[in-house]
Amino acid sequence: xxxxxxxxxxxxxxxxxxxxxxxxxxxxxxxxxxxxxxxxxxxxxxxxxxxxxxxxxxxxxxxxxxxxxxxxxxxxxxxxxxxxxxxxxxxxxxxxxxxxxxxxxxxxxxxxxxxxxxxxxxxxxxxxxxxxxxxxxxxxxxxxxxxxxxxxxxxxxxxxxxxxxxxxxxxxxxxxxxxxxxxxxxxxxxxxxxxxxxxxxxxxxxxxxxxxxxxxxxxxxxxxxxxxxxxxxxxx
Numbered sequence: 724x725x726x727x728x729x730x731x732x733x734x735x736x737x738x739x740x741x742x743x744x745x746x747x748x749x750x751x752x753x754x755x756x757x758x759x760x761x762x763x764x765x766x767x768x769x770x771x772x773x774x775x776x777x778x779x780x781x782x783x784x785x786x787x788x789x790x791x792x793x794x795x796x797x798x799x800x801x802x803x804x805x806x807x808x809x810x811x812x813x814x815x816x817x818x819x820x821x822x823x824x825x826x827x828x829x830x831x832x833x834x835x836x837x838x839x840x841x842x843x844x845x846x847x848x849x850x851x852x853x854x855x856x857x858x859x860x861x862x863x864x865x866x867x868x869x870x871x872x873x874x875x876x877x878x879x880x881x882x883x884x885x886x887x888x889x890x891x892x893x894x895x896x897x898x899x900x901x902x903x904x905x906x907x908x909x910x911x912x913x914x915x916x917x918x919x920x921x922x923x924x925x926x927x928x929x930x931x932x933x934x935x936x937x938x939x940x941x942x943x944x945x946x947x948x949x950x951x952x953x954x955x956x957x958x959x
Contacts (some may be wrong), residue, residue, distance in 0.1 A: 765843030772806040774852070777859075801863055808856050808875035809882075814849055816879075822846075920949055 780795045780803050825842050830836045857868035 767841050773810040777807050778804040809878050811852055812875045812879045818846055863886050
Protein backbone atom coordinates (compact mmCIF):
# COMPACT_ATOMS: atom_id res chain seq x y z
CA UNK A 724 0.00 0.00 0.00
CA UNK A 725 1.20 3.46 -0.86
CA UNK A 726 1.11 6.12 1.78
CA UNK A 727 -0.75 9.25 0.67
CA UNK A 728 0.69 12.54 1.75
CA UNK A 729 -2.53 14.44 2.52
CA UNK A 730 -0.62 17.45 3.70
CA UNK A 731 1.00 17.77 0.29
CA UNK A 732 -2.37 17.52 -1.49
CA UNK A 733 -3.99 20.28 0.55
CA UNK A 734 -2.52 23.08 -1.56
CA UNK A 735 -3.50 21.61 -4.98
CA UNK A 736 -6.98 20.71 -3.75
CA UNK A 737 -7.46 24.18 -2.30
CA UNK A 738 -6.32 25.68 -5.62
CA UNK A 739 -8.80 23.56 -7.55
CA UNK A 740 -11.64 24.48 -5.18
CA UNK A 741 -10.87 28.19 -5.44
CA UNK A 742 -10.54 27.98 -9.23
CA UNK A 743 -13.83 26.07 -9.58
CA UNK A 744 -15.63 28.45 -7.24
CA UNK A 745 -14.33 31.46 -9.17
CA UNK A 746 -15.45 29.95 -12.47
CA UNK A 747 -18.94 29.15 -11.14
CA UNK A 748 -19.30 32.62 -9.63
CA UNK A 749 -18.17 34.32 -12.83
CA UNK A 750 -20.52 32.17 -14.95
CA UNK A 751 -23.49 32.91 -12.66
CA UNK A 752 -22.83 36.64 -12.63
CA UNK A 753 -22.31 36.69 -16.41
CA UNK A 754 -25.56 34.83 -17.08
CA UNK A 755 -27.52 37.11 -14.78
CA UNK A 756 -26.05 40.18 -16.43
CA UNK A 757 -26.86 38.84 -19.89
CA UNK A 758 -30.40 38.04 -18.79
CA UNK A 759 -30.86 41.58 -17.45
CA UNK A 760 -29.45 43.10 -20.64
CA UNK A 761 -31.66 40.87 -22.78
CA UNK A 762 -34.72 41.84 -20.74
CA UNK A 763 -33.92 45.54 -21.19
CA UNK A 764 -33.63 45.24 -24.97
CA UNK A 765 -36.42 46.68 -27.07
CA UNK A 766 -38.83 44.02 -28.38
CA UNK A 767 -38.62 43.03 -32.03
CA UNK A 768 -42.39 43.31 -32.52
CA UNK A 769 -44.87 45.72 -31.05
CA UNK A 770 -47.73 44.80 -28.71
CA UNK A 771 -49.81 41.83 -29.80
CA UNK A 772 -53.19 43.54 -29.94
CA UNK A 773 -55.08 40.50 -31.28
CA UNK A 774 -53.80 38.30 -28.46
CA UNK A 775 -54.75 40.87 -25.86
CA UNK A 776 -58.28 41.11 -27.30
CA UNK A 777 -58.69 37.33 -27.26
CA UNK A 778 -57.49 37.02 -23.67
CA UNK A 779 -59.77 39.88 -22.61
CA UNK A 780 -62.77 38.14 -24.18
CA UNK A 781 -61.76 34.77 -22.77
CA UNK A 782 -61.46 36.00 -19.19
CA UNK A 783 -64.44 38.33 -19.30
CA UNK A 784 -66.63 37.39 -16.35
CA UNK A 785 -69.81 38.85 -14.83
CA UNK A 786 -69.20 41.64 -12.36
CA UNK A 787 -69.83 40.90 -8.66
CA UNK A 788 -71.04 37.40 -9.52
CA UNK A 789 -74.19 38.69 -11.17
CA UNK A 790 -75.58 37.37 -14.42
CA UNK A 791 -76.07 40.76 -16.04
CA UNK A 792 -72.96 40.40 -18.13
CA UNK A 793 -73.60 37.61 -20.67
CA UNK A 794 -70.96 35.05 -21.48
CA UNK A 795 -68.96 35.64 -24.64
CA UNK A 796 -70.20 33.26 -27.38
CA UNK A 797 -67.82 30.62 -28.66
CA UNK A 798 -68.19 31.97 -32.20
CA UNK A 799 -66.78 35.32 -31.06
CA UNK A 800 -63.91 33.58 -29.29
CA UNK A 801 -63.14 31.52 -32.37
CA UNK A 802 -63.16 34.64 -34.55
CA UNK A 803 -60.82 36.44 -32.12
CA UNK A 804 -58.49 33.44 -31.98
CA UNK A 805 -58.45 33.26 -35.77
CA UNK A 806 -57.47 36.93 -36.00
CA UNK A 807 -54.74 36.20 -33.48
CA UNK A 808 -53.47 33.37 -35.68
CA UNK A 809 -53.48 35.69 -38.73
CA UNK A 810 -51.23 38.13 -36.85
CA UNK A 811 -48.96 35.22 -35.90
CA UNK A 812 -48.69 34.24 -39.56
CA UNK A 813 -47.62 37.77 -40.43
CA UNK A 814 -44.95 37.68 -37.72
CA UNK A 815 -43.71 34.28 -38.85
CA UNK A 816 -43.21 35.64 -42.38
CA UNK A 817 -41.26 38.61 -41.02
CA UNK A 818 -39.07 36.33 -38.87
CA UNK A 819 -38.26 34.01 -41.78
CA UNK A 820 -37.51 36.94 -44.07
CA UNK A 821 -35.23 38.70 -41.57
CA UNK A 822 -33.35 35.63 -40.30
CA UNK A 823 -31.03 35.21 -43.28
CA UNK A 824 -30.31 38.94 -43.46
CA UNK A 825 -29.57 39.25 -39.73
CA UNK A 826 -27.32 36.19 -39.76
CA UNK A 827 -25.36 37.50 -42.73
CA UNK A 828 -24.95 40.96 -41.20
CA UNK A 829 -23.85 39.43 -37.88
CA UNK A 830 -21.17 37.34 -39.59
CA UNK A 831 -19.87 40.42 -41.40
CA UNK A 832 -19.84 42.42 -38.18
CA UNK A 833 -22.26 45.02 -39.52
CA UNK A 834 -24.61 44.63 -36.54
CA UNK A 835 -23.98 43.98 -32.87
CA UNK A 836 -24.99 41.12 -30.61
CA UNK A 837 -27.89 43.15 -29.22
CA UNK A 838 -29.80 42.93 -32.50
CA UNK A 839 -29.19 39.19 -32.74
CA UNK A 840 -30.38 38.69 -29.15
CA UNK A 841 -33.53 40.66 -29.92
CA UNK A 842 -34.14 38.50 -32.97
CA UNK A 843 -33.62 35.24 -31.08
CA UNK A 844 -35.96 36.35 -28.32
CA UNK A 845 -38.61 37.31 -30.89
CA UNK A 846 -38.22 33.93 -32.61
CA UNK A 847 -38.71 32.09 -29.31
CA UNK A 848 -41.75 34.23 -28.46
CA UNK A 849 -43.32 33.39 -31.82
CA UNK A 850 -42.76 29.66 -31.24
CA UNK A 851 -44.39 29.87 -27.80
CA UNK A 852 -47.25 31.86 -29.31
CA UNK A 853 -47.88 29.19 -31.95
CA UNK A 854 -48.07 26.44 -29.34
CA UNK A 855 -50.44 28.54 -27.24
CA UNK A 856 -52.74 29.19 -30.21
CA UNK A 857 -52.87 25.47 -31.06
CA UNK A 858 -53.80 24.61 -27.45
CA UNK A 859 -56.50 27.30 -27.36
CA UNK A 860 -57.92 26.13 -30.69
CA UNK A 861 -58.14 22.53 -29.50
CA UNK A 862 -59.83 23.73 -26.31
CA UNK A 863 -62.49 25.63 -28.26
CA UNK A 864 -63.06 22.97 -30.89
CA UNK A 865 -61.55 19.47 -31.09
CA UNK A 866 -58.84 19.06 -33.75
CA UNK A 867 -59.14 22.70 -34.78
CA UNK A 868 -55.51 23.30 -33.86
CA UNK A 869 -54.41 21.23 -36.84
CA UNK A 870 -56.06 23.48 -39.43
CA UNK A 871 -56.29 26.90 -37.75
CA UNK A 872 -53.01 28.13 -39.21
CA UNK A 873 -53.99 26.89 -42.66
CA UNK A 874 -57.13 29.03 -42.49
CA UNK A 875 -55.13 31.93 -41.06
CA UNK A 876 -52.60 31.65 -43.89
CA UNK A 877 -55.38 31.87 -46.49
CA UNK A 878 -56.85 34.93 -44.75
CA UNK A 879 -53.43 36.60 -44.57
CA UNK A 880 -52.77 35.91 -48.27
CA UNK A 881 -56.19 37.28 -49.23
CA UNK A 882 -55.60 40.41 -47.13
CA UNK A 883 -52.19 40.97 -48.70
CA UNK A 884 -53.68 40.54 -52.19
CA UNK A 885 -56.40 43.09 -51.48
CA UNK A 886 -53.84 45.56 -50.16
CA UNK A 887 -51.82 45.15 -53.35
CA UNK A 888 -54.93 45.70 -55.46
CA UNK A 889 -55.76 48.84 -53.46
CA UNK A 890 -52.24 50.15 -53.99
CA UNK A 891 -52.49 49.46 -57.73
CA UNK A 892 -55.87 51.22 -57.88
CA UNK A 893 -54.50 54.27 -56.07
CA UNK A 894 -51.47 54.35 -58.34
CA UNK A 895 -53.71 54.03 -61.42
CA UNK A 896 -55.87 56.94 -60.28
CA UNK A 897 -52.77 59.04 -59.63
CA UNK A 898 -51.33 58.25 -63.04
CA UNK A 899 -54.69 58.96 -64.67
CA UNK A 900 -54.83 62.41 -63.07
CA UNK A 901 -51.27 63.09 -64.17
CA UNK A 902 -52.06 62.01 -67.72
CA UNK A 903 -55.18 64.21 -67.85
CA UNK A 904 -53.14 67.22 -66.79
CA UNK A 905 -50.44 66.33 -69.28
CA UNK A 906 -52.94 65.90 -72.12
CA UNK A 907 -54.59 69.25 -71.29
CA UNK A 908 -51.16 70.93 -71.37
CA UNK A 909 -50.28 69.31 -74.71
CA UNK A 910 -53.67 70.33 -76.16
CA UNK A 911 -53.23 73.94 -75.05
CA UNK A 912 -49.74 74.06 -76.56
CA UNK A 913 -51.04 72.58 -79.83
CA UNK A 914 -53.90 75.11 -80.04
CA UNK A 915 -51.48 77.93 -79.36
CA UNK A 916 -49.23 76.75 -82.18
CA UNK A 917 -52.25 76.58 -84.54
CA UNK A 918 -53.21 80.15 -83.64
CA UNK A 919 -49.67 81.32 -84.31
CA UNK A 920 -49.63 79.54 -87.67
CA UNK A 921 -53.02 81.05 -88.65
CA UNK A 922 -51.87 84.56 -87.79
CA UNK A 923 -48.80 84.39 -90.05
CA UNK A 924 -50.68 84.40 -93.48
CA UNK A 925 -52.91 87.26 -92.32
CA UNK A 926 -49.88 89.37 -91.54
CA UNK A 927 -48.33 88.51 -94.91
CA UNK A 928 -51.51 89.55 -96.80
CA UNK A 929 -51.71 92.82 -94.94
CA UNK A 930 -48.10 93.60 -95.86
CA UNK A 931 -48.73 92.72 -99.56
CA UNK A 932 -51.89 94.85 -99.70
CA UNK A 933 -50.08 97.84 -98.33
CA UNK A 934 -47.42 97.52 -101.03
CA UNK A 935 -50.04 97.35 -103.89
CA UNK A 936 -52.07 100.27 -102.66
CA UNK A 937 -49.08 102.58 -102.39
CA UNK A 938 -50.02 105.87 -104.26
CA UNK A 939 -48.06 106.90 -107.41
CA UNK A 940 -46.86 110.48 -107.45
CA UNK A 941 -47.28 112.26 -110.83
CA UNK A 942 -45.30 115.32 -111.64
CA UNK A 943 -47.73 117.72 -113.40
CA UNK A 944 -45.03 120.17 -114.35
CA UNK A 945 -43.23 117.65 -116.56
CA UNK A 946 -44.55 117.59 -120.16
CA UNK A 947 -45.92 114.28 -121.33
CA UNK A 948 -43.98 112.38 -123.96
CA UNK A 949 -45.39 111.03 -127.20
CA UNK A 950 -45.06 107.43 -128.25
CA UNK A 951 -42.23 108.40 -130.55
CA UNK A 952 -40.35 110.00 -127.85
CA UNK A 953 -40.89 113.54 -129.15
CA UNK A 954 -42.47 116.38 -127.27
CA UNK A 955 -45.62 117.99 -128.62
CA UNK A 956 -45.24 121.54 -129.88
CA UNK A 957 -47.95 124.03 -129.30
CA UNK A 958 -49.41 126.11 -132.10
CA UNK A 959 -48.10 129.52 -132.51
